[in-house]
Amino acid sequence: MKTARMAxxxxxxxxxxxxLLKRQMEIYEAEGYGNELGLLMNPASSYHTFAPAYTFLVMDLMELLEHELEEQTALERVNNWFDMLESSLADTTTYYVSDAYLWGVELDVLVDKSRKQTLEQLWMQRLQRLCAEHTNVRIFPYRHLVEQMGExxxxxxxxxxxxxILLSNDAQKRLCEAILACLEREQRVAKKVLLLDLDNTLWGGLAGEAEQSPIVLSEEHEGLAYKNLQRVILHMQRQGVLLAIVSKNNEEDALEIIRSHPHMLLREECFAAKRINWQGKHENILEIAKELNLGTDSFVFWDDNPSERELVRKMLPEVIVPDFPQSAEELAPCMAEIYEQYFAKPVLTQEDRDKTEQYAANAKRGALQKAAHSFEEYLKQLELVITRVNPAAHVERLTQMANKTNQFNLTTRRYTLQEMQEILQDENREVYLYNVADRFGDNGLVAMVIVHFPEGSEDVPVVEEFVMSCRVMGKQIENAVLQDVEQSLREAGCTKLKGIYLPTAKNKPVEMLYPELGYTQCERYPKGGAAYLAELNQVPARPYQAKVLKDATLEV
Amino acid sequence: MREQILGLIEGILNVPMGTITEDTKIADVEEWDSLAHVMIIGELESIGVSIPVEEAIELTSVAELFEKAGV
Known part of the structure; x- marks a missing residue:
């Protein structure tokens, strides 16, 4: 931890x-105690000369009230203290002001047992207001320390x-730890994403075996331990921790539980991303990082399976992989500790609370194609740019594409480099080559069309090669490409175009390409396949969402 | 017990082990000021050694401390 100057x-x-703190950091040493307001309000004080980056005000409410327990008088004293503190606040310091714990033996003899709480409330209301109005004022959790250790x-x-000295030696040591924890929280970068396994992690037992043994998640026994764990995680999520599922299950079995199990608290909308499949967890984690657009160094991975933890530790050393408790009753406290250690922030903003929604929305944008009605939207957002380039300089790529592409390949003819070179120089053939890019990057040269113009002037030009790399399939790129080819042929004075489909074991996906694009079958080959014909001035407009450009060298 | 108390005092004073012995006079140890003294008395409580306030304030040496602590 970086050393911080503090008071x-x-x-x-x-x-x-x-x-005690001085052993580990630069700390202001006040003359005596009880003059905190004097030091803060006097710009010439040794406190201001020291100029701490962090100022902790740990106040004993009973002393501050001077044992005056009447509400009205107490209110005046509290207000007075906060008024003066507020007037002394400087932007250069972050303040931690203790919350209230009123302690004094006389409280034990008060008949009005609610007085203690009433007086503490006076303090808390002012403190909360101060924190709300000043971003550099935070609550120091003094009360929590008392509650944990006991009066x-x-x-x-x-x-x-x-x-x-109000506090016992042990309490003073704990106070040191609490101060150091605040400082560490100020200086570290909090983790953002909690990756969760499902079986034996969010619930006991295995999903998908409901017939024989339903999962353990309920209001009693071990099932309650899992429910309480979910309560902790749910509150973490509400405070800005993004949750993601990384689990080896049949997705349907898992989702069935998440959606409809009566004791499930973490429902589908709580998760910013999900990978429920049989893929390696490290791969799923990388996918989630991409989907959420966050670095894996902001991830914490929680899984009951030691071999999965080991795998993630090995493959993604930047991901935090905490140990997993031995028994169910340790789950919830263990998760609370994980929150404290990796996720807790000095202050919580509204933005933190809205986070899951934001990220889930982003992730949805990435998965837009799943919803049919918004496919066009999705394509629009891809910002596809298809550029026709001069093929002369790319003979190797052309050969490679023709020989390696199996699925989107209408005729599956293979060529040697020499043959492709000859095609490029053939006056009776025209080669079209396309580059495809989108907002995520350049896909490279991924589509080619070779048109053959037979000798006789009556003969119709034939698309003898139409190949597209499978990585750009499913984006209506073929529509744009064929349209571009047709356009250029029209400009060259052609009125008709013929397309050929020759079936192979792999090119079934494009079997119906020509009829779908408005071509009519004109010939059926006895060995399978067909030829299709279109009148170039009658072809329908096909949908696509892309900008189609021409490389400068083709303009001539 | 005496060893344990010496170690405890050294811990509070943040001095090397062996600095404090049965012959040590409080006035001779720079780190042993009144605040440290209170902390030492407080720390003794945590191991079950209780010295009354007025006696604790008057201590001048480790030997006296042992005597009052009854160890």
Whole structure:
């Protein structure tokens, strides 16, 4: 941790805490105690000369109230203190002000047992307002420390009488730890995504075996331990932690539980991303990183299976992989600790609360193609650019495409480099080559068409080769490409165009390409396949969402 | 027990082991100021050694401390 210059001010003796902290950082040493407002409000004070980056105000409410327990008087004292503190705040410092814990033996004899809470509430209301109005003021969780340790262990009458030291030695050490935790939180980069397994992690047992053994998730026994774990995770999610599922299940079985199990608290909308499949978890994690557009160094992976944890540790060392508890009752506390250790932030913004929604929306944008009605939208957002380039310089790529492409290949003719070279120089053939790019990057040269013009002037030009790389299939690129070819033929004075389909074991996907694009079958080959014909001035407009350009060298 | 108390005192004073012995006078140790003294008395409580406030304040040496602690 970087050393931060800090000050600890109090109305009780905190000098030993300061002494402990001094062993690890630069800390302001006040003269005495109880003059916190004087130091803060006097610009010439030794406190301002020291100029701390962080100022902790750990206040004892009973001392501040001077044991005055009447509500009206107490309110005046609290208001007075906060008014003065507020007037002294400087932008150059981050302030941590303790929340209230009123302690004093006389409280035990008060008949009005709610008084303690009423008085603490006066403090809390002012403190919360101060935090809301000043982004550099935060609550220091002093109360939590008392509650965890218990009054009897925190307050030490003996130390108080000896030196106005309110807290026991143990409590002072815990106070040091709490201060250091705040500073660390200020300086570290919090993790963003919690990757979760499902079986034996979010619930007990295995999904998809409901007939024989339903999953363990309920209001009792072990099932309640899993439910309580989900409660912790749900609150983490509401505070801005993004959740993602990385699980080896049949997706349907898992989703069935997530959607309709009565005790499931983490429903589908809680997850910003899901990978429920049989793929390696490290691969799924990389996909999620891409989908959410976040670095894997902001990921924490939680899985009950030690070999999965080991795999992720090995393959993605930047992902945090905490250990998994041995028994179900440890699940929820363990997750709370993970939150504290990796996700907690000094302050929570509205943005944090909205995060899952934002990210889920982004992820949906990426998965737009799944919804048929928005396919056009999806293609539009891809910002496809199809550029016809001069084929002369790409004979190797042309040969490679013709020989390697199996699916989107209408005739599946193979060529040697020499043959392709000859085709390029053949006056009776025209080669069209296309580059495809989208907003995610350049896909390279991925589509080619070879048109043959037979000798006789009566004869119709034939598309003897139409090949497209499978990585750009499914984006209506073929529509744009064929349209471009037809356009250029029209410009060259052609009125008809013939297309050929020759079936192979692999090119079934394009069997109906020509009829779908408005061509009419004109010939059937006895060995399979067919020829199709179109009148170039009658071809229908086919849908596509792409900009079609021509390389400058083709303009001549 | 005496060893344990010496170690505990050294921990509070943040001094090397062996610095504090049964012969040590409080006034001779720079780090042993009044604050440290209170902390030492407080720390003794945590191991079950309780010295009354008024007696604790008057201690001048480790030997006296042992005597009051009854160890």
């Amino acid at each position: 600890l001010l109090s109305n009780v003796n905190m000098n030993f805490v300061i002494r 009897g262990n925190v307050f030490s009458p003996k130390m108080w009488y000896m030196g106005r």
